[in-house]
Amino acid sequence: MNPVKKLERHGQAVWLDFLARGFVAKGDLKRLIEEDGVKGVTSNPAIFEKAIGSSDEYDTPIAKALKGGDRSPTQLFEAVAVEDIQNAADVLRSVYDSCNGNDGFVSLEVSPYLAMDAEGTIAEAEQLWKAVDRDNLMIKVPATNACLPAIQHLISRGISVNITLLFSQDVYRQVAEAYLAGLEAHVAHGGDPSHVASVASFFVSRIDSVVDKQLDEKIAQANDPTEKERLAALKGKIAIANAKMAYQDYKQLFSGERWERLAAKGAKPQRLLWASTGTKNKDYRDVLYVEELIGPNTVNTVPPATLDAFRDHGEVRDSLEEDVDAAKAALEELAKTGISLDEITADLVVDGVKQFADAADKLYGAVAHKRAVVLGAGLGQQSIVVAADLEKKVQAATEDWRKAAKIRRLWHKDASVWTGRDEHKWLGWLTSAEKADLADYEDYARRVKGQKFSDAVVLGMGGSSLGPEVFAKTFPRKAGFPRLHVLDSTDPAQVRAMEKKIDVANTVFIVSSKSGGTTEPNAMKDYFFARVSEAIGAKKAGHRFIAVTDPGSSLEKAAKAQGFARIFHGEPSIGGRYSVLSPFGLVPAATAGIDVRKLVTQALSMVRSCGPDVPPLQNPGVQLGLAMGLAGLDGRDKVTIFASPKVADFGAWAEQLIAESTGKEGKGLIPIDGEPIASPEVYGNDRFFVDIKVEGDDDPDHAANLAALEDAGHPVVRIVMGSIDQLGQEFFRFEIATAVAGAVLGINPFNQPDVESAKIKTRELTAAFEQSGALPAEEPVVAIKGCELYTDAHNAESLREHGADGTLASWLKAHLGRAGDGDYIALLGYIEHNGANTEALQRMRVKLRDTKHLATCAEFGPRFLHSTGQAYKGGPDSGVFLQITADEAQDLAIPGQKASFGVIKAAQARGDFDVLTERGRRALRVHLKGNLKSGLKMLDGALTEALS
Ligand SMILES: O=C(CO)[C@@H](O)[C@H](O)[C@H](O)[C@H](O)COP(=O)(O)O
Numbered sequence: 001m002n003p004v005k006k007l008e009r010h011g012q013a014v015w016l017d018f019l020a021r022g023f024v025a026k027g028d029l030k031r032l033i034e035e036d037g038v039k040g041v042t043s044n045p046a047i048f049e050k051a052i053g054s055s056d057e058y059d060t061p062i063a064k065a066l067k068g069g070d071r072s073p074t075q076l077f078e079a080v081a082v083e084d085i086q087n088a089a090d091v092l093r094s095v096y097d098s099c100n101g102n103d104g105f106v107s108l109e110v111s112p113y114l115a116m117d118a119e120g121t122i123a124e125a126e127q128l129w130k131a132v133d134r135d136n137l138m139i140k141v142p143a144t145n146a147c148l149p150a151i152q153h154l155i156s157r158g159i160s161v162n163i164t165l166l167f168s169q170d171v172y173r174q175v176a177e178a179y180l181a182g183l184e185a186h187v188a189h190g191g192d193p194s195h196v197a198s199v200a201s202f203f204v205s206r207i208d209s210v211v212d213k214q215l216d217e218k219i220a221q222a223n224d225p226t227e228k229e230r231l232a233a234l235k236g237k238i239a240i241a242n243a244k245m246a247y248q249d250y251k252q253l254f255s256g257e258r259w260e261r262l263a264a265k266g267a268k269p270q271r272l273l274w275a276s277t278g279t280k281n282k283d284y285r286d287v288l289y290v291e292e293l294i295g296p297n298t299v300n301t302v303p304p305a306t307l308d309a310f311r312d313h314g315e316v317r318d319s320l321e322e323d324v325d326a327a328k329a330a331l332e333e334l335a336k337t338g339i340s341l342d343e344i345t346a347d348l349v350v351d352g353v354k355q356f357a358d359a360a361d362k363l364y365g366a367v368a369h370k371r372a373v374v375l376g377a378g379l380g381q382q383s384i385v386v387a388a389d390l391e392k393k394v395q396a397a398t399e400d401w402r403k404a405a406k407i408r409r410l411w412h413k414d415a416s417v418w419t420g421r422d423e424h425k426w427l428g429w430l431t432s433a434e435k436a437d438l439a440d441y442e443d444y445a446r447r448v449k450g451q452k453f454s455d456a457v458v459l460g461m462g463g464s465s466l467g468p469e470v471f472a473k474t475f476p477r478k479a480g481f482p483r484l485h486v487l488d489s490t491d492p493a494q495v496r497a498m499e500k501k502i503d504v505a506n507t508v509f510i511v512s513s514k515s516g517g518t519t520e521p522n523a524m525k526d527y528f529f530a531r532v533s534e535a536i537g538a539k540k541a542g543h544r545f546i547a548v549t550d551p552g553s554s555l556e557k558a559a560k561a562q563g564f565a566r567i568f569h570g571e572p573s574i575g576g577r578y579s580v581l582s583p584f585g586l587v588p589a590a591t592a593g594i595d596v597r598k599l600v601t602q603a604l605s606m607v608r609s610c611g612p613d614v615p616p617l618q619n620p621g622v623q624l625g626l627a628m629g630l631a632g633l634d635g636r637d638k639v640t641i642f643a644s645p646k647v648a649d650f651g652a653w654a655e656q657l658i659a660e661s662t663g664k665e666g667k668g669l670i671p672i673d674g675e676p677i678a679s680p681e682v683y684g685n686d687r688f689f690v691d692i693k694v695e696g697d698d699d700p701d702h703a704a705n706l707a708a709l710e711d712a713g714h715p716v717v718r719i720v721m722g723s724i725d726q727l728g729q730e731f732f733r734f735e736i737a738t739a740v741a742g743a744v745l746g747i748n749p750f751n752q753p754d755v756e757s758a759k760i761k762t763r764e765l766t767a768a769f770e771q772s773g774a775l776p777a778e779e780p781v782v783a784i785k786g787c788e789l790y791t792d793a794h795n796a797e798s799l800r801e802h803g804a805d806g807t808l809a810s811w812l813k814a815h816l817g818r819a820g821d822g823d824y825i826a827l828l829g830y831i832e833h834n835g836a837n838t839e840a841l842q843r844m845r846v847k848l849r850d851t852k853h854l855a856t857c858a859e860f861g862p863r864f865l866h867s868t869g870q871a872y873k874g875g876p877d878s879g880v881f882l883q884i885t886a887d888e889a890q891d892l893a894i895p896g897q898k899a900s901f902g903v904i905k906a907a908q909a910r911g912d913f914d915v916l917t918e919r920g921r922r923a924l925r926v927h928l929k930g931n932l933k934s935g936l937k938m939l940d941g942a943l944t945e946a947l948s
């Protein structure tokens, strides 16, 4: 008779420690049931990893699962695993029925990531139990300290449990106790225990692997041949002895009064299941861990190779209760050698969890990859090319992030991923897209459309304006909806220009401020509220205003008092620069008629791609963040962003995110946005290039330049969006990447301490104005025809030492001469942000870059104060700043305020400059007198001279 089948007569059930889709589908499982009397199947993360990860067998089922809509790797894995388990359970159903529910089980394990989390284990076990929905299912739960209560709880709910990763006799007793107590609770709640089954999976061969190794070490150290022999005699014996002793416990635990009470109600004993029974040591019989553990009411789950071997040459005898005394003696003998089985078994649990987590990482990585292949262009594509040394660092960090489960910890809001301060309070953005109330946005959009507004203007700064600005500039105007504009300035000319651009009587204003207390949006609100009141009457003016602000802010109070049409609440656990996929971005988007449902649905695909279940290697956000952060640590800290015409404004949003998040404590990344691409000679070795384009935005010259940069050894990241509808994906990719880069740099990416200090300085200056009617007087270090130069004594002295005298060019030359390798030069213009002025600054920055071969920034104040300003003040001391201010051609009063827009802007420029100089930064202010256009021309000329 087939030896496998013979085991049945000895009361032992053979289960198969293997599962794969085709194996069940092609009838192989059925054959083993019929021919070998196999009575069950066990699966574990390693088994699924082999089945799914190492074959293409699951490509079609995964693609099919994705047809119904995108899903996370966990959901995809569960979909295919549940189907596999159901199929196996259905094949085993006849066994289950013929054994009266005492056998014929198939086991599915909860995620090994939850091995230390009882609540998570319970939730997942209950969900899997429901999803598989088969009587002959067992949910596998590890026998960790944390999960013992979960075992008891699940049993008490009538869920059949296979307890896995069991090595020690002591823990086994606790597991049996959990089962008994769980059954008692089940009965107490009126449950029928005859429907509950359980096995305790006692791992065998792994014990010998470790014990034998330690014995070998001792044998090598021993001098006495008898001692060597004594030690050698224990090799290959301990795992079996340990299992035999556990079986003796089993007999005790499942007899006696307590048990009889449960048995009388139909309870089944929790059988011991021998797991890890494939022979690892080639010197041992390949059927060792089957032959030596045969006994009634037990299970042995064997891998296919062991099953084949046993069928071929296995010998059956009642071995489990043979020589129990010898087993006991072997364990005592082992203790005398100084090898601690308790320590070994405790370590094996930890190691077992790790092994399964490693397998799960591989499994989820494979599923994530298959998902990405199926989604194809539905997901923004990313490629990262870096030089070999940086690549090695990225690889090492990827492995470190995997081992330390950092992406899961990030999603679980574990502040220790960063500095361990209050980062956990600022992670609301991880789930903001998922929580978006799409029906409400759609309803709101319909109402906006109904009003037939000509324009919509967002009044806000930084995090409250840069996202909406990308929407406004990326999406074409939607018929029937207002044209979306953004105003983020206190520059009088800019405010006036916006007023001219719109039909004030027919415009909806979105006042956006998380804190509600920011100076600029409040000033802009007061200004336009007065203009609208003039146009349509004070009573109705509020109907044209919407507020987006965090609950309870001063803006909310004002909005209520002024009768705003609607107040949308932001989420206080989201910092401004991470808020674009929350009402701060989505309200303006909906106002402009952008399909918010599509935007969010698309964004969620990237959320899933960067999710906790996507290991670092396959996680695009983590990969980008690691590369960016590690390049930064290597001195390539100028993250230079090229954005193709269709998403040209993306860099302005990304630079705030990167600069404000990372630029602090003297560390950080300096984003460089808007520099036109050039050939490699003009760049230093401090660049990290990120190129983002929309499919179809092809420019062969740009592509050739980028390829040349890559060839020259610069790190180059290429991101290709399938369409502008994928914009939300890119917002999220960069958010995760920035958070990851922040962790690499060792800073808190969610605060902005130096933005606050400039705000304080500005408030002090405007308060002085309110009191005296003028800003405190200041003396230029030199007044030249057409301009005045300002700086602090320290900078002035240094500049004079470097040759600054009576001409603008000499001061510029001295100032720029202080910039060396690895530095950047920033032009900070407190002037109208318009086409002509942008062109003027761009001309100057390109000249600077091409002559000095340094990175350059061209920014407009006060907008950049809420963005890159953080890094300029708080980041690395590598900036050389040229602030540009100008006479106000025509100031603009703010209704109800003493200070005008011009005064506030001047105070902001001075506050900004004071903080820069107080921090010892290299800074010079040029104040242009008279006509701005001529002033900028003069500055350009002086710069050319200074650079010649
Ligand atoms: O726990 C059960 C069954 O309950 C098994 O699936 C168990 O995970 C496997 O037997 C082991 O993981 C296999 O271990 P090993 O042979 O790799 O040491």
Ligand SMILES: O=C[C@H](O)COP(=O)(O)O
Pocket (backbone or CB within 6 Å): 461, 462, 463, 464, 512, 513, 514, 515, 516, 517, 518, 521, 576, 577, 866, 867
């Ligand atoms: O980036 C954020 C800006 O400083 C604006 O802040 P706020 O939304 O609280 O007005």
